[in-house]
Amino acid sequence: AQTVTQSQPEMSVQEAETVTLSCTYDTSESDYYLFWYKQPPSRQMILVIRQEAYKQQNATENRFSVNFQKAAKSFSLKISDSQLGDAAMYFCAYRSAQGGSEKLVFGKGTKLTVNP
Amino acid sequence: DSGVTQTPKHLITATGQRVTLRCSPRSGDLSVYWYQQSLDQGLQFLIQYYNGEERAKGNILERFSAQQFPDLHSELNLSSLELGDSALYFCASSVGAGSYTGELFFGEGSRLTVL
Numbered sequence: 001a002q003t004v005t006q007s008q009p010e011m012s013v014q015e016a017e018t019v020t021l022s023c024t025y026d027t028s029e030s031d032y033y034l035f036w037y038k039q040p041p042s043r044q045m046i047l048v049i050r051q052e053a054y055k056q057q058n059a060t061e062n063r064f065s066v067n068f069q070k071a072a073k074s075f076s077l078k079i080s081d082s083q084l085g086d087a088a089m090y091f092c093a094y095r096s097a098q099g100g101s102e103k104l105v106f107g108k109g110t111k112l113t114v115n116p
Numbered sequence: 117d118s119g120v121t122q123t124p125k126h127l128i129t130a131t132g133q134r135v136t137l138r139c140s141p142r143s144g145d146l147s148v149y150w151y152q153q154s155l156d157q158g159l160q161f162l163i164q165y166y167n168g169e170e171r172a173k174g175n176i177l178e179r180f181s182a183q184q185f186p187d188l189h190s191e192l193n194l195s196s197l198e199l200g201d202s203a204l205y206f207c208a209s210s211v212g213a214g215s216y217t218g219e220l221f222f223g224e225g226s227r228l229t230v231l
Contacts, residue, residue, distance in 0.1 A: 012175060020224075033218035033219075035218070035219060037222075039126065042224075043204060043224065043225055044118070044222065044224055045208075045222035047219050050218065050219055052218075088143075091158060091159065095218050097218070098221075100172065101164050101171055101172030102210055102218070102220075103149055103161045103164055103172055103174070104149075104159075104161070104165070104220055105161070106158040106159040106160075107158055107160040108157060109158050
């Protein structure tokens with residue numbers, strides 16, 4: 001079974017600075033999707049960014065970018081120019097692309113604090 | 117707004133009781149997923165339905181059951197409730213089997229407190 005590990009339970013960053021959240025995963029599959037979801041205090045799960053494993057180019061969405069290292073099974077999230085509204089729990093998630101269920105497997109999350 | 121609707125938002129009940137959580141997926145989505153998020157934990161996958169049929173099952177307790185109705189809404193039934201069942205229960209939906217984007221769209225969750 002696939003597993004997702006987020007080794008940083010908590011991180012903090014100064015407003016306008018850059019922070020990187022780590023995620024590693026374990027799988028024997030070659031084709032899959034990876035995601036970062038944000039859960040603010042409102043508890044809504046919001047998709048931040050998505051990466052398809054077959055794409056070598058790292059995904060970017062405005063201030064959010066990933067460093068996808070397929071061989072190392074690593075998928076880190078970089079937040080540039082951090083804003084107070086970025087404060088939230090961030091969850092890394094894995095989804096197989098090889099048929100069967102489309103469920104997401106989540107890590108335990110990283111709580112990000114943004115200091116003014 | 118993700119388009120996924122969950123009711124109720126909050127629920128307080130006693131041990132031994134039974135509750136039903138309801139989920140309406142986004143318009144056009146055929147798959148519904150249920151997740152449990154306990155305090156300081158990630159999201160644990162419970163079960164997935166696709167177009168009325170069970171498609172995948174996670175670590176769902178025997179005291180819990182779910183179904184998806186012909187109109188595609190889903191219900192999660194939790195019975196013989198225990199203190200440890202207190203959690204945030206999320207419903208999510210997606211287009212369906214093999215959806216290209218892979219992402220799930222989440223509702224706002226139902227907060228269950230068992231006293």
